[in-house]
Amino acid sequence: MPEQSPPTAPPRRRGRPRRGSTGSTDSRAQILASAIEEFGALGYDGATIRGIALRAGVDSALVHHYFGTKADLFAESVGAPIRPDLEVRTLLAGPRAELGASIVRYILETWERPDVRKRGVVMLRAALGSRVTAPLLAGFLSKELLGPIAAALEVPDAELRAALTASQIGGLIVTRYVLKLDAIASASVDDLVDRIGPTIQRYLTEE
C-alpha cells in the first residue's frame, strides 16, 4: 500500500492548526485540495463541508475539526490574509452613527499592513481575472460579508445598500492598492475616512 502514509509520520503543521489536533498532514492537505476542487466546481454557495469530506474520503467531523466553518475553510484554502467576515460583526455592534467611518478605517488600516496588502493584491488580481474565481469571490462576499451587513440593518433595500458599500470599498482598494492612482494612493488614512466614510454611512443608513 505505497499510497498510504504511515500513521506514525510526524505531523507537519501548516496554516492555523487547532490545539489538540492529531491528524496527519496527508488528511489535512487532502481536505484542502478537495475544498479547492469543490469550491471551483460548485461555487461558494453550492459547496458543502459534506461534499468536501466525500471528495477527500474523510468524515465531515474531521473537516470541521481541522478547519472550522465553511467560511474558515474557504479563507484557508485561498490563503486569505484577513477575515473581514469575522471583523464585520464587531463593526456592526459598534455605534451605528459611526458605521461608515469605522468600516473605511478598518479596511484602510488592515490593507496598510504590508503582508495584507501584498497578499491581498495578488488575491484580488487572481479573483477578478477569471470566470471561475470571480463568482467564487462574489459568492463568499455575498454570503459571509454583505448578507450579515444587510441582516443587521433595519432599513429597506438592505441588500442593495450592502452591495453599494462593497462597490465603494472595492473601488477604494483597487484604486489605492492595485492601480495606485496618485491622488488616492498618497492620501492619508484619516483624509480618506473623512471623505469616504459619509458615503458608506449614507448607503447603509440614510432613508
Add this chain to the structure above:
Amino acid sequence: MPEQSPPTAPPRRRGRPRRGSTGSTDSRAQILASAIEEFGALGYDGATIRGIALRAGVDSALVHHYFGTKADLFAESVGAPIRPDLEVRTLLAGPRAELGASIVRYILETWERPDVRKRGVVMLRAALGSRVTAPLLAGFLSKELLGPIAAALEVPDAELRAALTASQIGGLIVTRYVLKLDAIASASVDDLVDRIGPTIQRYLTEE
C-alpha cells in the same frame, strides 16, 4: 525583397481609417505594434508619438495622420470600446448641479451595451491583472480622464476629488459587470443613478 509589400497592394482598412488615408496596412500595423511596445516599456506618460514613430521607422506625421493624438493611438492599440476621455468634456460642459448623476448615467448606459460590456470586462481583467498593464491604465486615466475633470473643477483638492470619483465608478463597474454581485447587478440604471449620483456630486463639488 520579400519582406516589402508591393505598393500597389489594396489597403486593408482596420479600426477607424481617416478620410484620404493612403498608407499601407504594413505601416499601420507596424505603428500599432510599436505603440504597444512603447506604452509597455515607458508607461502612458513616458510614451511619445515621436518615440513610437522611431520604433516603427516612420515619420511622426504619419503616426498622427493614421491615429490622431496619443490618447487616440492608445485607445486604438488596446482596442478600447469606449472613449470616456472624449465624453467627459461633454459631461463637464453640462449643468454642474447634475454632474454626479450625469457621470453615473453615462457610465451605466455605455456599459449596458453588450459590445462595450464584453470588451470592457476583458480589458479590465487584463489591465488589473498585471504589473505592466495596471500602471498603464492608471497613467491613461490620470492624464486623459481625471486630469481634465480636476482642471474643470474650481475647488480645492481637485485631484483627490477626481480620484475618489474614479474609485466609486471603478467599484460600480467591477461589482456590477465583473463580480456581478446580485443586488447591484440586478438594480436598474435609474436606481443606481439615484443612489450613486449624490456620492459623485459630493466628491466633485461639495466644500
